[in-house]
Amino acid sequence: MTADKATVAFLGTGLxxxxxxxxxxxxxxxxxxxxxxxxxxxxxAAEGAQVFAxxxxxxxxxxxxxxxxxxxxxVLDLLFAQGVAEAAPEGAVLCDMSSIKPKEAREIAERLSAxxxxxxxxxxxxxxxxxxxxxxxxxxxxxxxxxxKAAPVLSAMGRPVKVGPSGAGQLAxxxxxxxxxSTIGVVAEAMLLAREGxxxxxxxxxxxxxxxxxxxxLQQHGERMTTGDFAPGGPxxxxxxxIDNTLEEAAAHGLTLPMTLSMQERFGxxxxxxxxxxxDHSGLWLELLDQNGLEG
Amino acid sequence: MTADKATVAFLGTGLxxxxxxxxxxxxxxxxxxxxxxxxxxxxxAAEGAQVFAxxxxxxxxxxxxxxxxxxxxxVLDLLFAQGVAEAAPEGAVLCDMSSIKPKEAREIAERLSAxxxxxxxxxxxxxxxxxxxxxxxxxxxxxxxxxxKAAPVLSAMGRPVKVGPSGAGQLAxxxxxxxxxSTIGVVAEAMLLAREGxxxxxxxxxxxxxxxxxxxxLQQHGERMTTGDFAPGGPxxxxxxxIDNTLEEAAAHGLTLPMTLSMQERFGxxxxxxxxxxxDHSGLWLELLDQNGLEG
Numbered sequence: 054m055t056a057d058k059a060t061v062a063f064l065g066t067g068l069x070x071x072x073x074x075x076x077x078x079x080x081x082x083x084x085x086x087x088x089x090x091x092x093x094x095x096x097x098a099a100e101g102a103q104v105f106a107x108x109x110x111x112x113x114x115x116x117x118x119x120x121x122x123x124x125x126x127x128v129l130d131l132l133f134a135q136g137v138a139e140a141a142p143e144g145a146v147l148c149d150m151s152s153i154k155p156k157e158a159r160e161i162a163e164r165l166s167a168x169x170x171x172x173x174x175x176x177x178x179x180x181x182x183x184x185x186x187x188x189x190x191x192x193x194x195x196x197x198x199x200x201x202k203a204a205p206v207l208s209a210m211g212r213p214v215k216v217g218p219s220g221a222g223q224l225a226x227x228x229x230x231x232x233x234x235s236t237i238g239v240v241a242e243a244m245l246l247a248r249e250g251x252x253x254x255x256x257x258x259x260x261x262x263x264x265x266x267x268x269x270x271l272q273q274h275g276e277r278m279t280t281g282d283f284a285p286g287g288p289x290x291x292x293x294x295x296i297d298n299t300l301e302e303a304a305a306h307g308l309t310l311p312m313t314l315s316m317q318e319r320f321g322x323x324x325x326x327x328x329x330x331x332x333d334h335s336g337l338w339l340e341l342l343d344q345n346g347l348e349g
Numbered sequence: 350m351t352a353d354k355a356t357v358a359f360l361g362t363g364l365x366x367x368x369x370x371x372x373x374x375x376x377x378x379x380x381x382x383x384x385x386x387x388x389x390x391x392x393x394a395a396e397g398a399q400v401f402a403x404x405x406x407x408x409x410x411x412x413x414x415x416x417x418x419x420x421x422x423x424v425l426d427l428l429f430a431q432g433v434a435e436a437a438p439e440g441a442v443l444c445d446m447s448s449i450k451p452k453e454a455r456e457i458a459e460r461l462s463a464x465x466x467x468x469x470x471x472x473x474x475x476x477x478x479x480x481x482x483x484x485x486x487x488x489x490x491x492x493x494x495x496x497x498k499a500a501p502v503l504s505a506m507g508r509p510v511k512v513g514p515s516g517a518g519q520l521a522x523x524x525x526x527x528x529x530x531s532t533i534g535v536v537a538e539a540m541l542l543a544r545e546g547x548x549x550x551x552x553x554x555x556x557x558x559x560x561x562x563x564x565x566x567l568q569q570h571g572e573r574m575t576t577g578d579f580a581p582g583g584p585x586x587x588x589x590x591x592i593d594n595t596l597e598e599a600a601a602h603g604l605t606l607p608m609t610l611s612m613q614e615r616f617g618x619x620x621x622x623x624x625x626x627x628x629d630h631s632g633l634w635l636e637l638l639d640q641n642g643l644e645g
Contacts, residue, residue, distance in 0.1 A: 178560040192556040214556035217548035224546040225553045228539035232562035235535035242606040243524035249602040250520040252513035260488040260510035264474040266528035268564035306545040310538040
């Protein structure tokens with residue numbers, strides 16, 4: 054690994070992973086790709102990636118091994134059952150960019166440390182758009198050594214910030230998701246009050262621009278509430294999973310988070326009773342309408 | 350009134366009103382100023398304002414009469430008991446930029462319309478900083494005629510957007526305040542989870558910049574929670590008043606707003622039981638700590 058060109062194993066080249074790997078290639082890094090459904094990794098070969106049939110093969114010789122898969126068990130399986138941790142060189146950084154539980158990230162870090170590998174949990178925010186643009190928010194938890202080694206690679210995909218020790222990256226992601234969930238809830242209340250009070254919700258969003266209440270949720274999710282477009286985006290079943298994980302982590306620290314708790318109940322109702330599982334999380338609007346006996 | 354230079358009566362030149370009137374003067378409008386405590390209006394004389402002892406005198410000959418006072422009863426008193434509505438020329442726009450209840454704004458508009466005057470409710474967001482910079486968000490409710498007549502004047506103080514008929518400007522302001530209140534609540538939960546989970550809250554705010562969870566509340570109010578600086582800013586007793594008004598307006602439309610309702614209870618507890626009345630609204634953090642048996 055030179056100062057700025059690394060050999061990177063990229064494990065999990067799905068909706069998010071593929072554009073992220075593509076940005077690594079554009080930045081001049083060598084990419085060794087693997088995906089459970091191999092065809093998705095093969096698509097990257099034309100752009101210069103080397104594709105492997107086994108995850109452990111991809112990890113061999115890598116300076117940084119990135120995992121980008123569905124959940125904690127999938128990361129644990131790759132690293133320890135499929136032999137990725139062992140196959141990676143000693144001193145390599147195993148950087149998990151999936152969204153998993155903080156306690157899983159801490160467990161992974163302990164096991165990797167015992168095996169002489171560096172661990173970094175570095176989940177992202179910004180969606181497929183951010184992945185394509187290379188503008189992801191990257192929330193990193195781990196040692197300074199692991200962060201410093203991975204940062205030049207991460208910078209090709211977005212903006213890495215070290216937020217604390219192992220697990221803190223996943224904790225930051227949960228903070229992000231908890232804020233998003235509750236902000237959707239209150240934007241829905243504002244849009245409903247606007248509509249029923251005889252004002253123009255779109256004009257109100259315009260008027261509030263740049264003020265204390267403004268943000269992406271008001272502008273983008275608020276617009277979805279007005280137009281009734283709930284194609285995901287961020288499906289509500291995943292929003293609910295994030296809320297569950299937030300409250301599990303909070304409970305582990307003895308914390309009560311009343312707003313997040315109430316969003317767990319309401320997203321739960323939306324997902325289970327109101328056919329909301331696959332609808333965008335801005336669809337919580339429909340749950341608020343239902344509470345109020347109103348239609349969309 | 351020429352296309353862009355108007356005669357403006359400015360009634361209420363306090364903390365917000367004075368810098369707003371100053372921007373009218375800078376833009377070349379003639380300003381006829383009045384304030385209950387006259388000394389505050391006198392301070393504007395050096396900058397070209399004409400100062401009057403009675404509000405009705407200031408209103409005489411004005412194209413646009415702006416009221417910027419504490420609440421609905423104060424506006425009603427000025428317009429109808431102190432004779433401002435009658436003193437203003439027929440066809441003048443009486444533009445109330447105070448934050449009052451939507452139903453008060455609708456009542457004022459009806460009475461002004463009956464008297465042959467135009468009404469606009471146009472409350473603002475952005476605080477004294479926005480007032481000084483001339484960058485206020487101005488949420489306007491009223492007829493198109495009233496808006497079109499007042500807009501060139503309002504533009505000297507900020508960015509006017511027509512959001513609906515009379516009362517809609519005040520409704521938009523309540524939407525703004527409701528979003529702010531609940532966003533403070535959830536940012537507090539995220540900052541608490543970050544702190545107790547061993548991450549660095551300041552680094553998390555940095556990492557979340559530009560993402561879905563980002564906004565002024567996360568950055569500014571979130572920082573106050575970390576540093577413990579609760580000098581207002583926006584005092585919690587006023588935040589509570591806004592929440593009360595939001596729920597009163599919601600009830601008038603038969604609406605249930607669960608998050609705003611829970612913020613009423615919690616800001617109420619903070620103001621009444623936890624010495625929070627004069628503390629900044631970001632001080633809701635202290636209420637969350639108290640719920641969790643924790644210290645600042």
